[in-house]
Amino acid sequence: DAGVIQSPRHEVTEMGQEVTLRCKPISGHNSLFWYRQTMMRGLELLIYFNNNVPIDDSGMPEDRFSAKMPNASFSTLKIQPSEPRDSAVYFCASTLDQVWGLYFGPGTRLTVT
Amino acid sequence: AQTVTQSQPEMSVQEAETVTLSCTYDTSESDYYLFWYKQPPSRQMILVIRQEAYKQQNATENRFSVNFQKAAKSFSLKISDSQLGDAAMYFCAYRSMYSGGGADGLTFGKGTHLIIQP
Numbered sequence: 253d254a255g256v257i258q259s260p261r262h263e264v265t266e267m268g269q270e271v272t273l274r275c276k277p278i279s280g281h282n283s284l285f286w287y288r289q290t291m292m293r294g295l296e297l298l299i300y301f302n303n304n305v306p307i308d309d310s311g312m313p314e315d316r317f318s319a320k321m322p323n324a325s326f327s328t329l330k331i332q333p334s335e336p337r338d339s340a341v342y343f344c345a346s347t348l349d350q351v352w353g354l355y356f357g358p359g360t361r362l363t364v365t
Numbered sequence: 366a367q368t369v370t371q372s373q374p375e376m377s378v379q380e381a382e383t384v385t386l387s388c389t390y391d392t393s394e395s396d397y398y399l400f401w402y403k404q405p406p407s408r409q410m411i412l413v414i415r416q417e418a419y420k421q422q423n424a425t426e427n428r429f430s431v432n433f434q435k436a437a438k439s440f441s442l443k444i445s446d447s448q449l450g451d452a453a454m455y456f457c458a459y460r461s462m463y464s465g466g467g468a469d470g471l472t473f474g475k476g477t478h479l480i481i482q483p
Binding site: 283285287294295297300302307308341343345350351352353354355356358359361 | 398400402407408409410411412415417456460462464469470471472473474475476
């Protein structure tokens with residue numbers, strides 16, 4: 253299995269632009285998570301999907317952030333408009349059962365100038 | 366809400382020596398799961414070891430083992446025979462036994478940067 257796939261690996265954009273991050277979970281996994289990692293705040297859970305349905309989006313910082321999972325093999329995290337404080341590494345993770353841990357993708361490093 | 370604390374921002378160890386990374390957590394639950402993740406410079410988060418709170422026996426995975434002290438809410442990671450490839454950030458994580466109500470996903474500590482001295 254190729255593991256969790258994320259694209260792009262790096263994204264540099266200007267403030268105000270729309271950013272879309274993509275994730276392909278491990279085949280067969282039914283739960284998908286988006287995390288954000290910064291030096292100041294560490295790893296924060298943004299949103300969690302189960303069977304393609306958003307279950308908990310309480311970690312999404314504000315309305316500029318949105319996430320979708322149109323099918324079991326694809327999810328997007330969109331930021332519109334982007335701001336410099338959104339600069340971080342964004343991880344996607346998937347699992348079949350959370351008690352066994354999460355399997356993370358390589359992350360997308362986002363820089364907003 | 367549960368919190369996970371890693372009090373050592375950075376640790377250094379000589380190659381081939383043993384090092385222990387500390388982790389404490391705060392919870393009112395009696396059943397839960399604990400994890401250690403490794404994040405090398407490549408940024409990839411790699412699951413190292415897992416412990417179920419209802420098991421008294423400490424988990425081991427080759428050179429990696431844990432010291433789980435449930436009453437003290439402590440979950441330390443011991444790395445034996447340290448190798449250069451062990452250099453990474455190490456994150457301790459907590460998962461409730463239950464689902465919903467904000468209990469989903471893992472709660473992570475801030476991490477410990479492990480340096481291996483050749």
